[in-house]
Amino acid sequence: MTTESTSRTRDARAEDVDDLIALWGLLFDGAAHEAAPWRGHARDWLGSVVVNRQVACFPVVEVDAAIVACAVGTLELGVPNPHCPRGRTARLANVVTLPEHRKQGHATALVEHVVDWARSIQADRVDLSATPEGRRIYARSGFELTSAPRMKLML
Numbered sequence: 315m316t317t318e319s320t321s322r323t324r325d326a327r328a329e330d331v332d333d334l335i336a337l338w339g340l341l342f343d344g345a346a347h348e349a350a351p352w353r354g355h356a357r358d359w360l361g362s363v364v365v366n367r368q369v370a371c372f373p374v375v376e377v378d379a380a381i382v383a384c385a386v387g388t389l390e391l392g393v394p395n396p397h398c399p400r401g402r403t404a405r406l407a408n409v410v411t412l413p414e415h416r417k418q419g420h421a422t423a424l425v426e427h428v429v430d431w432a433r434s435i436q437a438d439r440v441d442l443s444a445t446p447e448g449r450r451i452y453a454r455s456g457f458e459l460t461s462a463p464r465m466k467l468m469l
């Protein structure tokens with residue numbers, strides 16, 4: 315007899331931190347080694363924001379009670395402008411699904427969850443940086459390429 319897997323989307327809790335950091339590590343290949351300082355900072359940061367849905371949203375997909383995919387939404391406050399009238403931008407990041415659970419719609423469901431959250435906190439828009447793998451998912455959810463290239467300065 316085969317038993318059906320059950321999956322559900324829920325908000326992450328502080329005690330999910332190890333599962334989330336393991337998933338986030340998949341995004342960075344060699345730079346994500348176990349001792350890297352970002353892991354400790356990520357742990358502290360998650361603990362400080364996970365309970366405040368006004369500033370962040372951490373949906374996860376569970377299959378048979380194990381976390382297999384996650385996404386993160388964070389609110390950034392900036393100067394109101396014609397493209398962002400209230401200056402409230404939600405950033406969608408860290409969308410990742412365990413390799414053996416891909417192509418089952420989990421990332422798509424998580425993207426929609428973060429977009430719904432962004433609407434619920436009166437964000438004007440949702441921004442993201444897409445990997446080539448993620449681009450089609452975002453395009454199907456209505457995201458468009460922007461003309462402004464991202465720039466950075468490492469400190």
Ligand SMILES: CC(C)(COP(=O)(O)OP(=O)(O)OC[C@H]1O[C@@H](n2cnc3c(N)ncnc32)[C@H](O)[C@@H]1OP(=O)(O)O)[C@@H](O)C(=O)NCCC(=O)NCCS
Pocket residue numbers: 340341383408409410411412415416417418419420421422423443444445447448449450451
């Ligand atoms: C990109 C990534 C998050 C996608 O996760 P996922 O859970 O497989 O995403 P989905 O299942 O929602 O969609 C993936 C594909 O499966 C398809 N799919 C969804 N449900 C399906 C189903 N039941 N049967 C068959 N295919 C299905 C989707 O149409 C989509 O097709 P496409 O690649 O042609 O666009 C995942 O590959 C990943 O973690 N990659 C490494 C990290 C990364 O690049 N993250 C993105 C950061 S921007």
